[in-house]
Amino acid sequence: QVQLVESGGGVVQPGGSLRLSCAASGFTFSNYVMHWVRQAPGKGLEWVTFIRYDGSNKYYTDSVKGRFTISRDNSKNTLYLQMNSLRAEDTAVYYCAIFHGGSLAFDIWGQGTMVTVSS
Amino acid sequence: EIVLTQSPGTLSLSPGERGTLSCRASQSVSSSYLAWYQQKPGQAPRLLIYGASSRATGIPDRFSGSGSGTDFTLTISRLEPEDFAVYYCQQYGSSPPLTFGGGTKVEIK
Numbered sequence: 142q143v144q145l146v147e148s149g150g151g152v153v154q155p156g157g158s159l160r161l162s163c164a165a166s167g168f169t170f171s172n173y174v175m176h177w178v179r180q181a182p183g184k185g186l187e188w189v190t191f192i193r194y195d196g197s198n199k200y201y202t203d204s205v206k207g208r209f210t211i212s213r214d215n216s217k218n219t220l221y222l223q224m225n226s227l228r229a230e231d232t233a234v235y236y237c238a239i240f241h242g243g244s245l246a247f248d249i250w251g252q253g254t255m256v257t258v259s260s
Numbered sequence: 261e262i263v264l265t266q267s268p269g270t271l272s273l274s275p276g277e278r279g280t281l282s283c284r285a286s287q288s289v290s291s292s293y294l295a296w297y298q299q300k301p302g303q304a305p306r307l308l309i310y311g312a313s314s315r316a317t318g319i320p321d322r323f324s325g326s327g328s329g330t331d332f333t334l335t336i337s338r339l340e341p342e343d344f345a346v347y348y349c350q351q352y353g354s355s356p357p358l359t360f361g362g363g364t365k366v367e368i369k
Contacts, residue, residue, distance in 0.1 A: 176358075185348065185360060185361070185362050185363045186297075186299075186305065186348055186350075186360040186363075187360065188356075188357055188358040188359065188360065191356070191358075200356035200357070201356075202356075202357050203357075236304055236305075242316075242317070244295070244307065244310035244311065244314070244316065245292055245293055245295075245310060245311065245352060246295035246307050246310035246311075246316075246350065246352070247295070247297070247305070247307060247350070248307045248310075248316060248317075250304035250305060250306075251304065252304060253304055
């Protein structure tokens with residue numbers, strides 16, 4: 142079945158770096174725009190970034206521009222999020238998600254991976 | 261950037277009651293790109309409604325969406341125990357960013 146599985150979360154000090162991965166299965170990965178969405182503890186959902194099918198276009202929310210980089214490896218069916226210069230306010234569960242069924246909405250989500258930025 | 265404002269912040273209702281959740285946009289949103297999600301503690305969000313009024317696969321018909329332009333509504337006709345959760349609206353316009361509302365928590369009265 143269609144599945145997204147995130148990994149790579151953990152505890153990192155302010156100013157540090159972390160790389161998240163999202164392994165996709167059950168669908169043709171290279172045909173889909175891939176997104177990262179995050180949720181700080183006790184807070185709402187925040188879209189972070191997306192990358193188009195071949196990686197040619199990437200978009201970021203303002204608060205992560207210049208610090209986060211989204212990328213993908215279509216040969217490995219894997220999405221990445223390189224996070225540098227991490228701040229306390231980046232602490233959140235990070236989900237990868239896609240518009241899969243033609244609904245123009247996130248109908249497939251991963252289970253999320255927790256990132257904690259703390260000294 | 262389109263800002264989505266959801267109200268009320270918390271809705272206290274009893275099972276069997278009707279729930280009406282509002283999502284107001286700071287500028288007009290294409291109905292094709294307005295969605296609603298349900299999220300329970302410790303879980304990823306689940307798509308309920310897309311295109312403002314179409315139910316996603318497997319969603320019971322007690323959930324319905326309506327609205328256009330800047331005002332959208334999610335209605336739960338008769339609350340079941342499993343419907344107590346947080347609900348988010350979301351828009352995806354012609355250009356980034358994609359935005360979510362702040363959420364409405366539906367709690368047991």
